[in-house]
Amino acid sequence: MSATKPEELSVRKVLQLPESTIAVAISPTARRIACGGHGRGQAEWIEVVTLDEPDQRFRLVHTFFGHTGGIRSLAWHPGELALVSGSWEPAGKVRIWPLHDSAVESGGVALSIGEHRDSVTSVVFSHFGGSVWSSSSGFGKTIHKHEFHGDGMWDGTRDVGREVAVVAADEKATYGYYDVEISHDHRFAGAIRVDKTDRCWLEVREFGKPSELVAEQECRGMSFSWRIDRPAVVFETVEGTLVEWCVDSGEVVSLNGFESTGKPLDTVVCGPSGRVAALGDVDGDEPAVRVSLYGLPVGSSVGGELLGFAAVKAGSCKEARFAPDGRLLFATFDDQLFEVSSRQRMDTGAKQSD
Numbered sequence: 001m002s003a004t005k006p007e008e009l010s011v012r013k014v015l016q017l018p019e020s021t022i023a024v025a026i027s028p029t030a031r032r033i034a035c036g037g038h039g040r041g042q043a044e045w046i047e048v049v050t051l052d053e054p055d056q057r058f059r060l061v062h063t064f065f066g067h068t069g070g071i072r073s074l075a076w077h078p079g080e081l082a083l084v085s086g087s088w089e090p091a092g093k094v095r096i097w098p099l100h101d102s103a104v105e106s107g108g109v110a111l112s113i114g115e116h117r118d119s120v121t122s123v124v125f126s127h128f129g130g131s132v133w134s135s136s137s138g139f140g141k142t143i144h145k146h147e148f149h150g151d152g153m154w155d156g157t158r159d160v161g162r163e164v165a166v167v168a169a170d171e172k173a174t175y176g177y178y179d180v181e182i183s184h185d186h187r188f189a190g191a192i193r194v195d196k197t198d199r200c201w202l203e204v205r206e207f208g209k210p211s212e213l214v215a216e217q218e219c220r221g222m223s224f225s226w227r228i229d230r231p232a233v234v235f236e237t238v239e240g241t242l243v244e245w246c247v248d249s250g251e252v253v254s255l256n257g258f259e260s261t262g263k264p265l266d267t268v269v270c271g272p273s274g275r276v277a278a279l280g281d282v283d284g285d286e287p288a289v290r291v292s293l294y295g296l297p298v299g300s301s302v303g304g305e306l307l308g309f310a311a312v313k314a315g316s317c318k319e320a321r322f323a324p325d326g327r328l329l330f331a332t333f334d335d336q337l338f339e340v341s342s343r344q345r346m347d348t349g350a351k352q353s354d
Contacts, residue, residue: 036071137176
């Protein structure tokens, strides 16, 4: 990959999110946004907005109610057939929200697929949509895997599948699990574990046997992302370096040009054609997020290069996703949604599925 001078990325605000939004999920096509929160007459809510073609504006299409605790995490089915949500309810509920017409017309049918002993910290669909993974903290400290059979969940026949695995952490040594993510080849599941000395560990487990710990690395913060083209994760080390860790070989390679802001990164996300975005807070008189865009060689890693950067006056980043065309969307804790784009040609030959 030839070196290029990093550019100043183009940033624009595309949506003001609802007040009291806690969780945000950007759909795989980047055309629908799901927001979850609390505080409307003590009701917990999920809203789905979609992007209209003619005027390129988002409009509200669904509002769902069902949880009795704040919505902490949301994720889209890869085919956008449903949402999964996790909450702060005492029992830590995980619910599925099918988006077929009959479910939406009835006001949203929340199907409970399991619960943790305490707050759910993250939920995610596998890339083929055949399973949901969730994690919890507090009294829970577990990772759950739930499998579905056929399309019953999505076509309205309500086949809710079954829970097939529970991974429990050492209760005396662990605060909880956070940020579960599945590798794109469905070989591995990764999760952040926080121990009681406040150290963070990126654990990698076998997708088919979650109880099998493959390897772990100490990390900084609670965000990481799997590359689309190979079984490797990108995360920030405790030394403040952004690295790629190839799980198969154990090789760890630093990304060229990364500059730590002095704080743990809020979000790391991998996109098509070796793109990686790192978003973190910047110290200053006003809240700001630094966005750094990197390019890595597809199928391999030799350190890559910094392609561009931007500083955005906004609260901390809580969700980010690459659109199939290479644009980056990210949501902040002050309820704003931004779009980041690059003047450089974005080769989208690689499939974006997460």
